[in-house]
Amino acid sequence: MSRLRQAGIHRGPAPVVHPETERFWRGLGQGRLQLQRCTTCGTVRFPLGPVCWKCGGFGHEWADVATTGTVSAAVTVRRATGDPVWADEVPLVSAQVDMDDGHRLPGRVLCDPDAPPPHGTPVEAAYLATDDGYGVLCFLLRAAERADPAHNDPAHDDPAHDDPAHDAADDDPVHDDPAHGDPEEGP
Amino acid sequence: MRLRGTDVCVVGVGTSEEFGFDLGRSPMRLQAEAFTAALADCGLDRTDVDGFATAHGSPTGVDYEEFTAVMGLDCRYVDQAWAHGRWSTGLVAHASLAIMAGLADVVAIANTVTNGRGYARHLGGLGGHGTVEGQRDTGGGHGEWSVHGVDTPGAATSLVAQRYMERYGATTEDLARIGIGFRDNARHNPMAILRDKPLTQESYLREPVISGPFRRCDYSLANDGSTCLVLAAADRAAALAKPGVRVAGAQSIRSNRDSYVLFSRPGLGVGFADETPLRPERHPVYDMADVGRGDVDGLYVYDSFSSNVWMTLERFGFCGEGEAPGWIASHGLGVGAALPVNTNGGLLSEGHFGGYNHLVEMVRQLRGEAGGRQIDGAEVLQWTTPWGDSLILTR
Numbered sequence: 218m219s220r221l222r223q224a225g226i227h228r229g230p231a232p233v234v235h236p237e238t239e240r241f242w243r244g245l246g247q248g249r250l251q252l253q254r255c256t257t258c259g260t261v262r263f264p265l266g267p268v269c270w271k272c273g274g275f276g277h278e279w280a281d282v283a284t285t286g287t288v289s290a291a292v293t294v295r296r297a298t299g300d301p302v303w304a305d306e307v308p309l310v311s312a313q314v315d316m317d318d319g320h321r322l323p324g325r326v327l328c329d330p331d332a333p334p335p336h337g338t339p340v341e342a343a344y345l346a347t348d349d350g351y352g353v354l355c356f357l358l359r360a361a362e363r364a365d366p367a368h369n370d371p372a373h374d375d376p377a378h379d380d381p382a383h384d385a386a387d388d389d390p391v392h393d394d395p396a397h398g399d400p401e402e403g404p
Numbered sequence: 405m406r407l408r409g410t411d412v413c414v415v416g417v418g419t420s421e422e423f424g425f426d427l428g429r430s431p432m433r434l435q436a437e438a439f440t441a442a443l444a445d446c447g448l449d450r451t452d453v454d455g456f457a458t459a460h461g462s463p464t465g466v467d468y469e470e471f472t473a474v475m476g477l478d479c480r481y482v483d484q485a486w487a488h489g490r491w492s493t494g495l496v497a498h499a500s501l502a503i504m505a506g507l508a509d510v511v512a513i514a515n516t517v518t519n520g521r522g523y524a525r526h527l528g529g530l531g532g533h534g535t536v537e538g539q540r541d542t543g544g545g546h547g548e549w550s551v552h553g554v555d556t557p558g559a560a561t562s563l564v565a566q567r568y569m570e571r572y573g574a575t576t577e578d579l580a581r582i583g584i585g586f587r588d589n590a591r592h593n594p595m596a597i598l599r600d601k602p603l604t605q606e607s608y609l610r611e612p613v614i615s616g617p618f619r620r621c622d623y624s625l626a627n628d629g630s631t632c633l634v635l636a637a638a639d640r641a642a643a644l645a646k647p648g649v650r651v652a653g654a655q656s657i658r659s660n661r662d663s664y665v666l667f668s669r670p671g672l673g674v675g676f677a678d679e680t681p682l683r684p685e686r687h688p689v690y691d692m693a694d695v696g697r698g699d700v701d702g703l704y705v706y707d708s709f710s711s712n713v714w715m716t717l718e719r720f721g722f723c724g725e726g727e728a729p730g731w732i733a734s735h736g737l738g739v740g741a742a743l744p745v746n747t748n749g750g751l752l753s754e755g756h757f758g759g760y761n762h763l764v765e766m767v768r769q770l771r772g773e774a775g776g777r778q779i780d781g782a783e784v785l786q787w788t789t790p791w792g793d794s795l796i797l798t799r
Contacts, residue, residue, distance in 0.1 A: 229551050229553055229555075230539065230551060231551075232539075232551045233540075233541075238541060263676065264541055264543065264676065265541045266541060266542070289673065289674075289679075290563050290567035290570065291563075291566070292554075292559065292563050292566050292615055292616030293615070293616065294562075294614075294615045294616075295613055295614060296612075298556050298559070298614065299533050299534075299535040299550070299559070300533045300535050300555050301533065303553055303555065307553075311549070311553045311559070312563075313563065313567075313675075321673075323552050323554070324549075325553055333616075335570060336567070353551050353552070354552075
């Protein structure tokens with residue numbers, strides 16, 4: 218199973234974590250990108266929610282999903298006009314990313330803010346650690362990753378990588394292991 | 405419930421005495437001014453008003469029951485929506501239905517905004533930074549994700565504009581034309597906050613970049629002020645001093661999984677939405693008003709951010725997919741254009757009053773009261789938003 222690389226410490230507002238979503242945030246803090254998969258129809262969904270938007274089913278399991286994708290759009294936020302906690306972090310790049318299994322996920326891209334990546338730029342999911350042991354999804358440029366010989370590209374050994382999310386029910390499922398609760402060591 | 409077969413008209417409009425960044429007057433004071441002005445406009449008395457509706461509640465605006473108490477109103481119909489700008493169509497449509505159903509005879513719709521550098525700085529209960537919606541499990545309705553640093557509607561909408569510009573090849577110059585066009589319209593509107601601040605391609609480029617492609621003048625204003633519309637049945641309107649402006653057609657906000665991000669448009673592929681070609685939608689507002697798109701004499705767009713205009717022109721079919729920047733470059737947005745847009749200066753240059761200021765402007769245009777910015781022979785005006793709702797007002 219591929220693990221996300223810890224790319225730093227999260228300095229933004231703490232994510233709102235509640236019992237129904239705790240698994241997502243804790244999973245990120247352990248280097249796992251997991252979303253809810255409907256146990257009725259197999260649809261993997263984002264955003265997080267208690268019910269499947271496609272079939273209305275309530276049952277779900279947590280499934281590891283693709284950790285690579287391409288930038289749909291990225292912007293450099295130059296002024297923190299909302300939460301002042303961001304004042305020390307701007308300029309920052311934030312994006313929506315088309316993941317290789319069909320989801321579109323939001324997250325910062327840790328890159329030069331004067332060169333926000335254009336549409337189609339390959340990126341890899343990573344996480345920023347919070348004080349509570351949770352993680353916040355972010356992305357790294359894949360070209361930069363490949364330039365780093367010490368780091369293995371997790372896309373190559375990610376079993377979920379080639380699973381189209383909407384065909385998940387018909388595919389060999391990437392089983393979530395509910396017994397897996399041990400914190401993983403960071404990179 | 406049974407509806408009466410009556411037309412409903414806007415019979416009166418009013419605003420606070422001024423619009424501005426810091427007027428030194430409370431939300432209640434501003435709203436009392438707008439309400440009083442709207443009643444004077446149509447010649448009705450406070451005691452005639454038996455319905456009241458608002459979206460912008462306290463602390464930056466006024467909740468409905470505060471207002472009825474302070475103004476001494478006795479209402480048998482009230483409505484209050486969420487304190488967002490998106491309800492302009494909804495409040496007017498619901499008030500019209502309430503009148504048609506006999507729930508009220510005369511409904512006042514008043515909305516007030518004050519900002520943190522204006523009177524709202526004196527008001528308790530504001531606290532924080534107002535970006536909490538971006539902390540929902542689904543993110544904010546404008547596409548905000550607070551934990552990812554896109555925690556304001558502006559930063560989120562800059563991502564919409566970025567996707568649009570990359571997908572269709574729109575340029576900074578194209579984006580600038582929107583703010584420049586509305587700033588030019590504002591010159592002729594004595595209420596417009598930025599009426600004396602001309603904008604050119606050169607001065608646009610000198611504006612600081614805030615997020616993505618957005619400079620300061622791609623953002624609507626944060627300001628203080630109030631608007632009021634008074635609605636009544638057509639037979640009541642006929643007895644009043646000024647001609648009623650007919651609420652001829654309406655259609656609601658479109659809400660579904662693929663329309664989550666308000667300031668995007670279907671098919672663009674922002675938020676959870678699929679990226680697809682723009683598919684034609686049915687817009688029943690035209691049939692309800694018994695007009696065609698080509699009959700529209702002026703268009704009013706919820707321009708909280710400049711790129712909203714691209715989304716709206718394409719969604720409502722005024723031009724094809726990806727063609728809005730070229731349409732604006734060739735048609736212009738001014739009063740003399742084939743289709744004038746936001747003759748009041750819009751939220752970008754008159755001020756951000758939730759779009760209710762556009763509705764006030766539409767009424768004045770249809771009555772021929774718009775002075776130096778009057779659209780010649782205006783008979784059919786349309787209110788539109790990127791999220792799909794619309795009103796058509798007719799003379």
